[in-house]
Amino acid sequence: MLENENFSEITTAGKRLHMQGDCENCFGLCCVALPYAASTDFANHKDAGQPCSNLQTDFRCGVHTQLRQIGFRGCTVYDCFGAGQKVSQSTFGGQDWRKAPDTAKIMFEVFPLMRQLHELLWYLTEALTLQPASQIHDEVRAALAETERLTNLEPELLRDLDIAAHRAAVNALLLRASELVREAALRELEIPKGRRKTYGRGADLIGAKLKGADLRACNLRGSYLIAADLRDADLRKADLIGADFRDTDLRGADLSDSLFLTQFQVNAAKGDMHTKLPSYLTRPAHFSRE
Incomplete structure:
Protein backbone atom coordinates (compact mmCIF):
# COMPACT_ATOMS: atom_id res chain seq x y z
CA MET A 1 0.00 0.00 0.00
CA LEU A 2 2.79 2.40 0.94
CA GLU A 3 4.49 1.81 -2.42
CA ASN A 4 1.26 2.64 -4.27
CA GLU A 5 0.79 5.77 -2.17
CA ASN A 6 4.33 6.93 -3.00
CA PHE A 7 3.69 6.31 -6.69
CA SER A 8 0.50 8.36 -6.47
CA GLU A 9 2.37 11.22 -4.80
CA ILE A 10 5.07 11.15 -7.50
CA THR A 11 2.46 11.10 -10.26
CA THR A 12 0.56 14.00 -8.68
CA ALA A 13 3.76 16.02 -8.25
CA GLY A 14 4.60 15.44 -11.92
CA LYS A 15 1.17 16.62 -13.03
CA ARG A 16 1.43 19.73 -10.88
CA LEU A 17 4.75 20.63 -12.52
CA HIS A 18 2.89 20.97 -15.84
CA MET A 19 0.40 23.29 -14.13
CA GLN A 20 3.00 25.79 -12.99
CA GLY A 21 4.07 28.77 -15.06
CA ASP A 22 7.30 28.36 -17.04
CA CYS A 23 8.08 31.84 -18.35
CA GLU A 24 11.20 30.62 -20.15
CA ASN A 25 9.00 28.64 -22.54
CA CYS A 26 6.25 31.22 -22.98
CA PHE A 27 5.94 34.12 -25.41
CA GLY A 28 5.03 36.60 -22.67
CA LEU A 29 1.34 35.88 -23.19
CA CYS A 30 0.16 37.17 -19.81
CA CYS A 31 2.02 40.42 -20.60
CA VAL A 32 0.20 40.84 -23.90
CA ALA A 33 -3.11 38.96 -24.07
CA LEU A 34 -4.58 40.19 -20.79
CA PRO A 35 -5.91 43.70 -20.05
CA TYR A 36 -5.44 45.58 -16.83
CA ALA A 37 -6.59 48.92 -15.45
CA ALA A 38 -4.68 51.50 -13.43
CA SER A 39 -5.23 50.55 -9.78
CA THR A 40 -3.40 49.57 -6.63
CA ASP A 41 -2.24 46.49 -8.56
CA PHE A 42 -1.14 48.16 -11.80
CA ALA A 43 0.57 51.50 -12.37
CA ASN A 44 -1.19 52.16 -15.67
CA HIS A 45 -3.84 50.93 -18.12
CA LYS A 46 -3.34 48.29 -20.83
CA ASP A 47 -5.78 46.84 -23.35
CA ALA A 48 -6.01 43.15 -24.22
CA GLY A 49 -3.63 42.30 -27.05
CA GLN A 50 -1.38 45.28 -26.30
CA PRO A 51 2.15 44.33 -25.17
CA CYS A 52 3.14 45.69 -21.79
CA SER A 53 5.71 48.47 -22.13
CA ASN A 54 8.04 46.47 -19.86
CA LEU A 55 8.04 43.39 -22.13
CA GLN A 56 11.39 42.96 -23.86
CA THR A 57 12.07 41.46 -27.30
CA ASP A 58 13.11 38.15 -25.71
CA PHE A 59 9.72 38.00 -23.92
CA ARG A 60 11.31 38.73 -20.54
CA CYS A 61 10.11 41.42 -18.15
CA GLY A 62 12.47 44.36 -18.00
CA VAL A 63 11.45 45.29 -14.46
CA HIS A 64 10.86 41.83 -12.99
CA THR A 65 12.84 42.46 -9.80
CA GLN A 66 11.10 45.79 -9.14
CA LEU A 67 7.47 45.02 -9.92
CA ARG A 68 6.05 45.60 -6.44
CA GLN A 69 8.12 48.71 -5.88
CA ILE A 70 6.99 50.43 -9.10
CA GLY A 71 3.30 49.64 -8.81
CA PHE A 72 2.87 46.33 -10.65
CA ARG A 73 1.96 44.10 -7.73
CA GLY A 74 -0.68 42.41 -9.88
CA CYS A 75 2.05 40.87 -12.02
CA THR A 76 3.64 39.22 -8.98
CA VAL A 77 0.29 37.72 -7.98
CA TYR A 78 -0.72 36.26 -11.35
CA ASP A 79 -0.28 32.57 -12.10
CA CYS A 80 -1.21 30.99 -15.44
CA PHE A 81 -1.25 27.37 -14.16
CA GLY A 82 1.14 26.47 -17.00
CA ALA A 83 -1.20 27.70 -19.74
CA GLY A 84 1.44 30.05 -21.14
CA GLN A 85 3.94 27.40 -22.14
CA LYS A 86 1.15 25.06 -23.27
CA VAL A 87 -0.20 27.60 -25.76
CA SER A 88 3.27 28.72 -26.82
CA GLN A 89 4.97 25.37 -27.27
CA SER A 90 2.11 22.94 -27.91
CA THR A 91 -0.93 24.71 -29.33
CA PHE A 92 1.18 26.90 -31.62
CA GLY A 93 4.18 24.60 -31.94
CA GLY A 94 6.78 27.07 -30.68
CA GLN A 95 5.91 29.74 -33.26
CA ASP A 96 5.77 33.11 -31.53
CA TRP A 97 3.38 35.94 -32.33
CA ARG A 98 6.14 38.37 -33.26
CA LYS A 99 7.58 36.16 -35.98
CA ALA A 100 4.12 35.06 -37.10
CA PRO A 101 1.88 38.10 -36.50
CA ASP A 102 -1.03 36.43 -38.30
CA THR A 103 -1.31 34.04 -35.32
CA ALA A 104 -1.31 36.78 -32.69
CA LYS A 105 -5.06 37.45 -32.47
CA ILE A 106 -6.14 33.84 -32.03
CA MET A 107 -3.19 33.09 -29.73
CA PHE A 108 -4.24 35.89 -27.42
CA GLU A 109 -7.86 34.68 -27.50
CA VAL A 110 -6.89 31.09 -26.72
CA PHE A 111 -4.54 31.86 -23.82
CA PRO A 112 -7.16 32.87 -21.18
CA LEU A 113 -9.30 29.86 -22.16
CA MET A 114 -6.32 27.55 -21.75
CA ARG A 115 -5.67 29.07 -18.35
CA GLN A 116 -9.19 28.15 -17.26
CA LEU A 117 -8.67 24.59 -18.42
CA HIS A 118 -5.34 24.33 -16.61
CA GLU A 119 -6.91 25.69 -13.44
CA LEU A 120 -9.51 22.91 -13.66
CA LEU A 121 -6.69 20.38 -14.15
CA TRP A 122 -5.14 21.67 -10.92
CA TYR A 123 -8.33 21.16 -8.94
CA LEU A 124 -9.13 17.76 -10.45
CA THR A 125 -5.61 16.51 -9.77
CA GLU A 126 -5.99 17.52 -6.13
CA ALA A 127 -9.42 15.87 -5.91
CA LEU A 128 -7.77 12.54 -6.77
CA THR A 129 -5.59 12.84 -3.66
CA LEU A 130 -8.57 13.26 -1.33
CA GLN A 131 -9.21 9.83 0.15
CA PRO A 132 -12.67 10.58 1.63
CA ALA A 133 -13.80 11.35 -1.94
CA SER A 134 -12.57 8.01 -3.31
CA GLN A 135 -16.11 6.93 -4.19
CA ILE A 136 -16.20 9.53 -7.00
CA HIS A 137 -12.58 9.19 -8.14
CA ASP A 138 -13.60 7.36 -11.32
CA GLU A 139 -15.74 10.35 -12.28
CA VAL A 140 -12.90 12.70 -11.39
CA ARG A 141 -10.48 10.73 -13.59
CA ALA A 142 -12.92 10.90 -16.48
CA ALA A 143 -13.29 14.67 -16.03
CA LEU A 144 -9.51 15.03 -15.83
CA ALA A 145 -9.03 13.07 -19.05
CA GLU A 146 -11.68 15.12 -20.83
CA THR A 147 -10.14 18.38 -19.65
CA GLU A 148 -6.71 17.26 -20.83
CA ARG A 149 -8.23 16.37 -24.21
CA LEU A 150 -9.66 19.86 -24.52
CA THR A 151 -6.25 21.42 -23.85
CA ASN A 152 -4.94 19.61 -26.94
CA LEU A 153 -7.56 20.96 -29.35
CA GLU A 154 -6.56 23.01 -32.37
CA PRO A 155 -6.62 26.80 -31.80
CA GLU A 156 -9.89 27.38 -33.67
CA LEU A 157 -11.67 24.65 -31.72
CA LEU A 158 -10.30 25.95 -28.44
CA ARG A 159 -11.49 29.45 -29.25
CA ASP A 160 -15.03 28.21 -29.90
CA LEU A 161 -15.15 25.93 -26.85
CA ASP A 162 -18.08 26.37 -24.44
CA ILE A 163 -15.77 26.74 -21.48
CA ALA A 164 -18.56 27.85 -19.15
CA ALA A 165 -20.47 24.59 -19.61
CA HIS A 166 -17.37 22.51 -18.99
CA ARG A 167 -16.46 24.51 -15.89
CA ALA A 168 -19.98 24.06 -14.51
CA ALA A 169 -19.80 20.27 -14.92
CA VAL A 170 -16.37 20.06 -13.31
CA ASN A 171 -17.38 22.40 -10.50
CA ALA A 172 -20.32 20.18 -9.58
CA LEU A 173 -17.91 17.26 -9.26
CA LEU A 174 -15.43 19.27 -7.20
CA LEU A 175 -18.22 20.37 -4.87
CA ARG A 176 -19.17 16.75 -4.25
CA ALA A 177 -15.54 15.93 -3.46
CA SER A 178 -15.37 18.89 -1.08
CA GLU A 179 -18.54 17.87 0.73
CA LEU A 180 -17.30 14.32 1.23
CA VAL A 181 -13.97 15.50 2.62
CA ARG A 182 -15.44 18.15 4.90
CA GLU A 183 -18.14 15.83 6.23
CA ALA A 184 -15.47 13.26 7.09
CA ALA A 185 -13.38 15.94 8.78
CA LEU A 186 -16.33 17.16 10.85
CA ARG A 187 -16.99 13.64 12.06
CA GLU A 188 -13.37 13.33 13.14
CA LEU A 189 -13.43 16.72 14.87
CA GLU A 190 -16.65 15.81 16.72
CA ILE A 191 -17.76 19.44 16.82
CA PRO A 192 -21.56 19.92 16.96
Whole structure:
Protein backbone atom coordinates (compact mmCIF):
# COMPACT_ATOMS: atom_id res chain seq x y z
CA MET A 1 0.00 0.00 0.00
CA LEU A 2 2.79 2.40 0.94
CA GLU A 3 4.49 1.81 -2.42
CA ASN A 4 1.26 2.64 -4.27
CA GLU A 5 0.79 5.77 -2.17
CA ASN A 6 4.33 6.93 -3.00
CA PHE A 7 3.69 6.31 -6.69
CA SER A 8 0.50 8.36 -6.47
CA GLU A 9 2.37 11.22 -4.80
CA ILE A 10 5.07 11.15 -7.50
CA THR A 11 2.46 11.10 -10.26
CA THR A 12 0.56 14.00 -8.68
CA ALA A 13 3.76 16.02 -8.25
CA GLY A 14 4.60 15.44 -11.92
CA LYS A 15 1.17 16.62 -13.03
CA ARG A 16 1.43 19.73 -10.88
CA LEU A 17 4.75 20.63 -12.52
CA HIS A 18 2.89 20.97 -15.84
CA MET A 19 0.40 23.29 -14.13
CA GLN A 20 3.00 25.79 -12.99
CA GLY A 21 4.07 28.77 -15.06
CA ASP A 22 7.30 28.36 -17.04
CA CYS A 23 8.08 31.84 -18.35
CA GLU A 24 11.20 30.62 -20.15
CA ASN A 25 9.00 28.64 -22.54
CA CYS A 26 6.25 31.22 -22.98
CA PHE A 27 5.94 34.12 -25.41
CA GLY A 28 5.03 36.60 -22.67
CA LEU A 29 1.34 35.88 -23.19
CA CYS A 30 0.16 37.17 -19.81
CA CYS A 31 2.02 40.42 -20.60
CA VAL A 32 0.20 40.84 -23.90
CA ALA A 33 -3.11 38.96 -24.07
CA LEU A 34 -4.58 40.19 -20.79
CA PRO A 35 -5.91 43.70 -20.05
CA TYR A 36 -5.44 45.58 -16.83
CA ALA A 37 -6.59 48.92 -15.45
CA ALA A 38 -4.68 51.50 -13.43
CA SER A 39 -5.23 50.55 -9.78
CA THR A 40 -3.40 49.57 -6.63
CA ASP A 41 -2.24 46.49 -8.56
CA PHE A 42 -1.14 48.16 -11.80
CA ALA A 43 0.57 51.50 -12.37
CA ASN A 44 -1.19 52.16 -15.67
CA HIS A 45 -3.84 50.93 -18.12
CA LYS A 46 -3.34 48.29 -20.83
CA ASP A 47 -5.78 46.84 -23.35
CA ALA A 48 -6.01 43.15 -24.22
CA GLY A 49 -3.63 42.30 -27.05
CA GLN A 50 -1.38 45.28 -26.30
CA PRO A 51 2.15 44.33 -25.17
CA CYS A 52 3.14 45.69 -21.79
CA SER A 53 5.71 48.47 -22.13
CA ASN A 54 8.04 46.47 -19.86
CA LEU A 55 8.04 43.39 -22.13
CA GLN A 56 11.39 42.96 -23.86
CA THR A 57 12.07 41.46 -27.30
CA ASP A 58 13.11 38.15 -25.71
CA PHE A 59 9.72 38.00 -23.92
CA ARG A 60 11.31 38.73 -20.54
CA CYS A 61 10.11 41.42 -18.15
CA GLY A 62 12.47 44.36 -18.00
CA VAL A 63 11.45 45.29 -14.46
CA HIS A 64 10.86 41.83 -12.99
CA THR A 65 12.84 42.46 -9.80
CA GLN A 66 11.10 45.79 -9.14
CA LEU A 67 7.47 45.02 -9.92
CA ARG A 68 6.05 45.60 -6.44
CA GLN A 69 8.12 48.71 -5.88
CA ILE A 70 6.99 50.43 -9.10
CA GLY A 71 3.30 49.64 -8.81
CA PHE A 72 2.87 46.33 -10.65
CA ARG A 73 1.96 44.10 -7.73
CA GLY A 74 -0.68 42.41 -9.88
CA CYS A 75 2.05 40.87 -12.02
CA THR A 76 3.64 39.22 -8.98
CA VAL A 77 0.29 37.72 -7.98
CA TYR A 78 -0.72 36.26 -11.35
CA ASP A 79 -0.28 32.57 -12.10
CA CYS A 80 -1.21 30.99 -15.44
CA PHE A 81 -1.25 27.37 -14.16
CA GLY A 82 1.14 26.47 -17.00
CA ALA A 83 -1.20 27.70 -19.74
CA GLY A 84 1.44 30.05 -21.14
CA GLN A 85 3.94 27.40 -22.14
CA LYS A 86 1.15 25.06 -23.27
CA VAL A 87 -0.20 27.60 -25.76
CA SER A 88 3.27 28.72 -26.82
CA GLN A 89 4.97 25.37 -27.27
CA SER A 90 2.11 22.94 -27.91
CA THR A 91 -0.93 24.71 -29.33
CA PHE A 92 1.18 26.90 -31.62
CA GLY A 93 4.18 24.60 -31.94
CA GLY A 94 6.78 27.07 -30.68
CA GLN A 95 5.91 29.74 -33.26
CA ASP A 96 5.77 33.11 -31.53
CA TRP A 97 3.38 35.94 -32.33
CA ARG A 98 6.14 38.37 -33.26
CA LYS A 99 7.58 36.16 -35.98
CA ALA A 100 4.12 35.06 -37.10
CA PRO A 101 1.88 38.10 -36.50
CA ASP A 102 -1.03 36.43 -38.30
CA THR A 103 -1.31 34.04 -35.32
CA ALA A 104 -1.31 36.78 -32.69
CA LYS A 105 -5.06 37.45 -32.47
CA ILE A 106 -6.14 33.84 -32.03
CA MET A 107 -3.19 33.09 -29.73
CA PHE A 108 -4.24 35.89 -27.42
CA GLU A 109 -7.86 34.68 -27.50
CA VAL A 110 -6.89 31.09 -26.72
CA PHE A 111 -4.54 31.86 -23.82
CA PRO A 112 -7.16 32.87 -21.18
CA LEU A 113 -9.30 29.86 -22.16
CA MET A 114 -6.32 27.55 -21.75
CA ARG A 115 -5.67 29.07 -18.35
CA GLN A 116 -9.19 28.15 -17.26
CA LEU A 117 -8.67 24.59 -18.42
CA HIS A 118 -5.34 24.33 -16.61
CA GLU A 119 -6.91 25.69 -13.44
CA LEU A 120 -9.51 22.91 -13.66
CA LEU A 121 -6.69 20.38 -14.15
CA TRP A 122 -5.14 21.67 -10.92
CA TYR A 123 -8.33 21.16 -8.94
CA LEU A 124 -9.13 17.76 -10.45
CA THR A 125 -5.61 16.51 -9.77
CA GLU A 126 -5.99 17.52 -6.13
CA ALA A 127 -9.42 15.87 -5.91
CA LEU A 128 -7.77 12.54 -6.77
CA THR A 129 -5.59 12.84 -3.66
CA LEU A 130 -8.57 13.26 -1.33
CA GLN A 131 -9.21 9.83 0.15
CA PRO A 132 -12.67 10.58 1.63
CA ALA A 133 -13.80 11.35 -1.94
CA SER A 134 -12.57 8.01 -3.31
CA GLN A 135 -16.11 6.93 -4.19
CA ILE A 136 -16.20 9.53 -7.00
CA HIS A 137 -12.58 9.19 -8.14
CA ASP A 138 -13.60 7.36 -11.32
CA GLU A 139 -15.74 10.35 -12.28
CA VAL A 140 -12.90 12.70 -11.39
CA ARG A 141 -10.48 10.73 -13.59
CA ALA A 142 -12.92 10.90 -16.48
CA ALA A 143 -13.29 14.67 -16.03
CA LEU A 144 -9.51 15.03 -15.83
CA ALA A 145 -9.03 13.07 -19.05
CA GLU A 146 -11.68 15.12 -20.83
CA THR A 147 -10.14 18.38 -19.65
CA GLU A 148 -6.71 17.26 -20.83
CA ARG A 149 -8.23 16.37 -24.21
CA LEU A 150 -9.66 19.86 -24.52
CA THR A 151 -6.25 21.42 -23.85
CA ASN A 152 -4.94 19.61 -26.94
CA LEU A 153 -7.56 20.96 -29.35
CA GLU A 154 -6.56 23.01 -32.37
CA PRO A 155 -6.62 26.80 -31.80
CA GLU A 156 -9.89 27.38 -33.67
CA LEU A 157 -11.67 24.65 -31.72
CA LEU A 158 -10.30 25.95 -28.44
CA ARG A 159 -11.49 29.45 -29.25
CA ASP A 160 -15.03 28.21 -29.90
CA LEU A 161 -15.15 25.93 -26.85
CA ASP A 162 -18.08 26.37 -24.44
CA ILE A 163 -15.77 26.74 -21.48
CA ALA A 164 -18.56 27.85 -19.15
CA ALA A 165 -20.47 24.59 -19.61
CA HIS A 166 -17.37 22.51 -18.99
CA ARG A 167 -16.46 24.51 -15.89
CA ALA A 168 -19.98 24.06 -14.51
CA ALA A 169 -19.80 20.27 -14.92
CA VAL A 170 -16.37 20.06 -13.31
CA ASN A 171 -17.38 22.40 -10.50
CA ALA A 172 -20.32 20.18 -9.58
CA LEU A 173 -17.91 17.26 -9.26
CA LEU A 174 -15.43 19.27 -7.20
CA LEU A 175 -18.22 20.37 -4.87
CA ARG A 176 -19.17 16.75 -4.25
CA ALA A 177 -15.54 15.93 -3.46
CA SER A 178 -15.37 18.89 -1.08
CA GLU A 179 -18.54 17.87 0.73
CA LEU A 180 -17.30 14.32 1.23
CA VAL A 181 -13.97 15.50 2.62
CA ARG A 182 -15.44 18.15 4.90
CA GLU A 183 -18.14 15.83 6.23
CA ALA A 184 -15.47 13.26 7.09
CA ALA A 185 -13.38 15.94 8.78
CA LEU A 186 -16.33 17.16 10.85
CA ARG A 187 -16.99 13.64 12.06
CA GLU A 188 -13.37 13.33 13.14
CA LEU A 189 -13.43 16.72 14.87
CA GLU A 190 -16.65 15.81 16.72
CA ILE A 191 -17.76 19.44 16.82
CA PRO A 192 -21.56 19.92 16.96
CA LYS A 193 -22.83 21.81 13.93
CA GLY A 194 -24.53 24.37 16.14
CA ARG A 195 -21.21 25.45 17.61
CA ARG A 196 -19.56 26.14 14.26
CA LYS A 197 -19.81 29.20 12.09
CA THR A 198 -21.17 28.51 8.63
CA TYR A 199 -20.70 30.57 5.51
CA GLY A 200 -22.51 30.30 2.21
CA ARG A 201 -20.84 30.35 -1.18
CA GLY A 202 -19.57 33.83 -2.01
CA ALA A 203 -19.84 35.05 1.59
CA ASP A 204 -18.97 38.72 2.09
CA LEU A 205 -16.11 38.61 4.59
CA ILE A 206 -14.33 41.71 3.39
CA GLY A 207 -12.32 43.10 6.29
CA ALA A 208 -13.73 40.43 8.64
CA LYS A 209 -12.09 40.04 12.04
CA LEU A 210 -11.34 36.34 12.14
CA LYS A 211 -8.08 36.28 14.07
CA GLY A 212 -7.57 32.85 15.63
CA ALA A 213 -10.87 31.57 14.20
CA ASP A 214 -11.52 27.84 13.95
CA LEU A 215 -12.48 27.55 10.28
CA ARG A 216 -11.65 23.87 9.89
CA ALA A 217 -13.82 22.15 7.27
CA CYS A 218 -15.70 25.38 6.54
CA ASN A 219 -17.16 26.09 3.13
CA LEU A 220 -15.44 29.30 1.99
CA ARG A 221 -15.90 28.71 -1.73
CA GLY A 222 -15.89 31.98 -3.63
CA SER A 223 -15.87 34.01 -0.42
CA TYR A 224 -14.65 37.60 -0.38
CA LEU A 225 -11.85 37.67 2.18
CA ILE A 226 -10.29 40.90 0.92
CA ALA A 227 -8.26 42.53 3.71
CA ALA A 228 -9.74 40.11 6.27
CA ASP A 229 -7.78 39.39 9.44
CA LEU A 230 -7.08 35.66 9.47
CA ARG A 231 -4.00 35.78 11.66
CA ASP A 232 -3.48 32.44 13.45
CA ALA A 233 -6.74 31.10 11.99
CA ASP A 234 -7.09 27.36 11.38
CA LEU A 235 -8.25 26.65 7.82
CA ARG A 236 -7.38 22.98 7.58
CA LYS A 237 -9.85 21.08 5.39
CA ALA A 238 -11.63 24.37 4.56
CA ASP A 239 -12.78 24.61 0.94
CA LEU A 240 -11.05 27.70 -0.46
CA ILE A 241 -11.78 27.31 -4.16
CA GLY A 242 -12.23 30.74 -5.73
CA ALA A 243 -11.85 32.61 -2.42
CA ASP A 244 -10.51 36.15 -2.87
CA PHE A 245 -7.41 36.56 -0.70
CA ARG A 246 -6.32 40.01 -1.82
CA ASP A 247 -4.51 41.61 1.13
CA THR A 248 -5.87 38.94 3.48
CA ASP A 249 -3.67 38.74 6.58
CA LEU A 250 -2.57 35.12 6.86
CA ARG A 251 0.26 35.60 9.33
CA GLY A 252 0.46 32.50 11.48
CA ALA A 253 -2.58 30.93 9.79
CA ASP A 254 -2.68 27.19 9.10
CA LEU A 255 -3.64 26.38 5.50
CA SER A 256 -1.47 23.27 5.35
CA ASP A 257 -4.36 20.92 4.67
CA SER A 258 -6.92 23.25 3.08
CA LEU A 259 -8.84 22.29 -0.06
CA PHE A 260 -8.23 23.67 -3.56
CA LEU A 261 -5.84 26.45 -2.55
CA THR A 262 -3.75 27.86 -5.41
CA GLN A 263 -0.51 29.79 -5.75
CA PHE A 264 -2.51 32.65 -7.24
CA GLN A 265 -4.49 33.05 -4.02
CA VAL A 266 -1.45 32.80 -1.76
CA ASN A 267 0.45 35.36 -3.84
CA ALA A 268 -2.36 37.88 -3.31
CA ALA A 269 -2.31 37.56 0.48
CA LYS A 270 -0.08 38.80 3.28
CA GLY A 271 1.77 36.30 5.41
CA ASP A 272 4.93 35.49 7.30
CA MET A 273 7.29 32.63 7.98
CA HIS A 274 4.75 31.16 10.40
CA THR A 275 2.02 30.84 7.75
CA LYS A 276 1.55 27.12 7.08
CA LEU A 277 1.01 26.26 3.41
CA PRO A 278 0.49 22.98 1.52
CA SER A 279 3.83 21.44 0.52
CA TYR A 280 3.10 21.89 -3.19
CA LEU A 281 2.82 25.69 -2.94
CA THR A 282 5.70 28.16 -2.73
CA ARG A 283 5.95 30.73 0.04
CA PRO A 284 5.89 34.15 -1.69
CA ALA A 285 8.98 36.28 -1.19
CA HIS A 286 6.92 39.15 0.22
CA PHE A 287 5.72 36.95 3.09
CA SER A 288 9.07 37.39 4.79
CA ARG A 289 9.01 41.17 4.40
CA GLU A 290 5.42 42.21 5.15
